[in-house]
Amino acid sequence: MSGIHDFIDNEVKNNDVVLFMKGTPQFPQCGFSGQVVQILDYVGVDYKGINVLADADLRQGIKDYSNWPTIPQLYVKGEFVGGCDIVREMFQSGELQTHLQGQGIAVKGAA
Amino acid sequence: MSVKSRIEYRLAQALSPDRLEVINESHLHAGHQPAFDGGGETHMRIRIVSASFAGLSRVARHRMVNELVKPEFDAGLHALAIEAAAPGEPVRW
Numbered sequence: 393m394s395g396i397h398d399f400i401d402n403e404v405k406n407n408d409v410v411l412f413m414k415g416t417p418q419f420p421q422c423g424f425s426g427q428v429v430q431i432l433d434y435v436g437v438d439y440k441g442i443n444v445l446a447d448a449d450l451r452q453g454i455k456d457y458s459n460w461p462t463i464p465q466l467y468v469k470g471e472f473v474g475g476c477d478i479v480r481e482m483f484q485s486g487e488l489q490t491h492l493q494g495q496g497i498a499v500k501g502a503a
Numbered sequence: 504m505s506v507k508s509r510i511e512y513r514l515a516q517a518l519s520p521d522r523l524e525v526i527n528e529s530h531l532h533a534g535h536q537p538a539f540d541g542g543g544e545t546h547m548r549i550r551i552v553s554a555s556f557a558g559l560s561r562v563a564r565h566r567m568v569n570e571l572v573k574p575e576f577d578a579g580l581h582a583l584a585i586e587a588a589a590p591g592e593p594v595r596w
Contacts, residue, residue: 422535423532423535424582424584459566460565460566460569461569461573461576461583462569462582462583472562473562474561474562474565475565476584477565477584477585477586478561478562478565481561482561
């Protein structure tokens with residue numbers, strides 16, 4: 393388990409925006425993951441998608457790492473932002489874009 | 504006792520909500536995995552207004568709800584959508 397913890401820790405600390413999801417950004421395999429992909433693409437932010445279905449240890453490991461029972465999970469600058477409902481609420485209120493920009497992350501579609 | 508009823512009971516006991524709706528949305532997800540025929544209680548939505556959420560972040564609110572519902576995740580609940588508001592905050596339901 394510590395191997396998975398270190399893997400996750402490394403990913404969220406070395407990538408500005410990381411989405412743990414089911415499937416890939418090109419081919420989401422869950423409606424909730426797909427919604428977050430659509431939002432991130434619309435906002436125009438670069439992010440790394442990590443498919444938790446590729447590894448059973450990772451699928452459980454990310455739940456333990458975040459103390460969060462569901463997928464998807466979005467991290468920005470090493471900090472847990474939330475799952476699908478929270479990301480969507482933040483997007484609709486404009487907070488997501490503000491949060492990203494406040495962290496110094498380029499948001500292409502912000503204009 | 505249904506999953507819906509157990510979730511309603513746990514949330515009502517712990518959070519004394521002003522408003523509470525627990526909706527079974529499993530039929531919307533039928534077939535996306537072989538085990539989901541849409542007839543069970545695998546995908547639920549919680550809509551809740553409670554003074555317990557006042558001043559808390561979205562993540563903190565969801566953590567409170569998730570913790571209360573944890574026995575259902577352990578028993579096979581697959582997905583949970585949460586709309587959590589404090590009294591006076593705008594809701595769309």
